[in-house]
Amino acid sequence: MSALSPTAPRSPARGPLTWLRRLGGGALLKVCVLLLALFVLVALLAPWLAPQDPTFGDFASTLAGPSAGHWLGTDKGGHDTFSALIEGTRTSLVGPLAVVVFCTVLGIAVGLFSAWRGGWIDTVLGRVLDILFAFPALLLAILAVALFGKGLTAPVLAMAVAYTPYTARLVRGLAAQEKVRPYVAAYQVQGHSAVFVALRRLLPTIMPTVLAQSTVNFGYALLDLAALSFLGLGVQPPTPDWGAMINQGQAAVLDGQPLSAIVPAVAVVLVVVAFNVVGEHLGDRLAGRES
């Protein structure tokens, strides 16, 4: 990824951006980190930032282009696209966050247990993970909606299960490598419990790599949840959400005023690219592959 970007300009470190420099990587990476920080900030401050109530339909100006009153125009129901984008940041980021937190915890639990016990438990868990791989996250989320109804809760849990094999595989592999290292035996000889050694000594050493994987997963989870809302099965209007906005904006595309669909689409793509770039950079750095 960093091969794409030109080398960052070298100027003496000063000001609040020093930590960005310490991160390493090219200009692309820095832009992505700043972009993610911006989106998180927007999500936190959404109610104060949105100029209008995104659930308010102004029927006097529907499908309007950009203007002073509506910076990014309005959709077919007269909702302000800019305000909906800002308010939608919240729902669009909270869903994937929940997925990633659940699948990371679950993946660590399964992976560590599998590597620690080894033997037939390891084999059986490995087969179970293999079978889970056959269920793509979006399909499992759709099945969850069919069973429990529309909304975010059931799909988020289903997707957490679908993403768990990726984290669990990674954790299992890393933990199996770590487990045979002398420090683990040393702690055990000193009489520390297996749980203590696994969670407090082994886990911290592999955690950075696991978090890099979780960062990449965040992007994919965001895509899948946006797709679900796009299909009308996830977040339901009037709750603002990027995927739901794109769904609502489809009709406007045919009317030649695609802005209300394009804006949230661009937001989705930007966040996903940013998460991928940051995640891959973290992974590369941890693997010592950075040039």
Added chain:
Amino acid sequence: MTSVRAAARSALCRLLGMAVTLLVTSFLVFSSLYLAPGDPAAFLVRGRSPSPDELAAIRQQYGFNDPFPVRYWHWLDGVLHGDFGRSYLFHQSVASVLWSRLPATLLLVGVSTLMIAVVGVGAGIVGALRRGTRTGSAVLLMVTVGAAVPSFVAAIVLRSVLGVKLGWFPTIGNGTGFVDQLHHVVLPAIALSVTFMALVTRVTRSAMLDELRREHVEVALSRGMPRGAVIRRHVLRNALGPIVTVCGLLVSGMLVSTAIVETAFGMSGVGSLLVQCVDELDFQVVQAIVLLVVAAFVVVNTAVDLVYPLIDPRVRAAGGAR
């Protein structure tokens, strides 16, 4: 002779593994019905007002009074004979609903697969051979952007630009007659394949680069073998393994994405059927489609595993252990 026997044995093991996996996944899909809140019989007909007689008929058909394993066996027996139950939405058997929607989806998936194979692999080869030049960078940029463009975003952009603004392609529906259908399927197929094309390009490029660095390639080149022949016979041939493997893994994602693309373009296919049936509470159809997608993934990846030793004899030499 022993190697042939070993190969046959490993193939048999793979097929047995596939059967077990299919059995387990079908069990999971079957029992998902019992996760739904409330009485499963009432769940199946929710949103409609069945008479007590109809409810009794459903109980009879699904054998809700039988023990669980018997119910599963009964259901599996039906599925293996092509009986997926009845759709309450369409008032016909699930199998015939699926059958009528299948051709459109197969056309979409077929055209997309062709695009992915030709453009994805082609761009990957170009990206590897022209590494470091402007063309190579263009391929890398294409991969980065393409991998981040989800199918629903691609669908919106394609419809908006090539459909509405330029009017080159129809923006909605399936079309009638083969040529018209092909015309209708172009934009959906592009929308479906963008992400996967990028992934295949990336894998092809890195597999080609790995092979290009090998000693035997250098030796062949330094001995004066024509570059084209070296690339075809020594580089591409050896890089084919990873490419085929990743294509197998993409199958499930692609099949699920047909739901997005068909819905976005108002096409009538299995994907849009899935969304419609979730929306209108026809669980039988949903269950059947989920089962078919998962089964397709398992079968295709077993096929990839079986074909792999034919593509890459090194695996065969290693006794089929991979």
